[in-house]
Amino acid sequence: MGYWLFKSEPDSYSFADLVRDGTTGWNGVRNFQARNFLRDAIRAGDGVLFYHSSTDPAAVVGIAEVVEAGHPDPSAFDPKSDYHDPKSKPDAPTWFQVTIKPVRAVDPPLTLARLREVPALAGMELLRKGSRLSVQPVSEGEWKAIQELAGIKPAKKSRKG
DNA sequence: GCCAACGTTGGC
DNA sequence: GCCAACGTTGGC
Numbered sequence: 001m002g003y004w005l006f007k008s009e010p011d012s013y014s015f016a017d018l019v020r021d022g023t024t025g026w027n028g029v030r031n032f033q034a035r036n037f038l039r040d041a042i043r044a045g046d047g048v049l050f051y052h053s054s055t056d057p058a059a060v061v062g063i064a065e066v067v068e069a070g071h072p073d074p075s076a077f078d079p080k081s082d083y084h085d086p087k088s089k090p091d092a093p094t095w096f097q098v099t100i101k102p103v104r105a106v107d108p109p110l111t112l113a114r115l116r117e118v119p120a121l122a123g124m125e126l127l128r129k130g131s132r133l134s135v136q137p138v139s140e141g142e143w144k145a146i147q148e149l150a151g152i153k154p155a156k157k158s159r160k161g
Numbered sequence: 162g163c164c165a166a167c168g169t170t171g172g173c
Numbered sequence: 174g175c176c177a178a179c180g181t182t183g184g185c
């Protein structure tokens with residue numbers, strides 16, 4: 001079970017858009033490091049922190065879950081798409097996406113300033129100076145700390161008897 | 162709007 | 174393979 005953080009500018013695609021759509025293909029990622037995570041590492045069932053960037057305040061605004069692991073990003077093949085890449089061919093795709101669904105909103109959002117106050121998150125990629133990766137791994141400890149900050153109770157362990 | 166940080170491109 | 178130039182990201 002992996003954990004990830006996906007960045008999106010809310011003017012482009014917000015958590016509310018994901019709730020409206022039900023599921024979405026996380027397309028348009030055009031960075032090789034992020035592509036490698038999408039293609040090779042992210043699995044169905046993994047947890048996703050949905051982060052709004054380039055907005056005031058930048059914040060984790062929701063929790064999502066991966067419903068389909070990496071598969072070719074169709075926007076790369078579409079000449080009308082902003083994300084069209086003529087070098088990516090269906091039989092040898094360059095770019096990949098995963099499909100996600102919303103789990104719950106984080107309300108109030110966990111702002112960047114708030115996250116920076118939390119010692120357990122000191123090593124988080126998101127908080128690193130100059131960090132620009134739009135798809136980035138999150139450690140289990142970071143994930144749990146953020147669930148707690150968001151007021152989300154850990155799932156009850158099943159108990160027999 | 163500014164600008165630091167970063168990834169990519171392309172000349173050599 | 175180096176690295177300068179360039180374009181982009183993203184917080185402030």
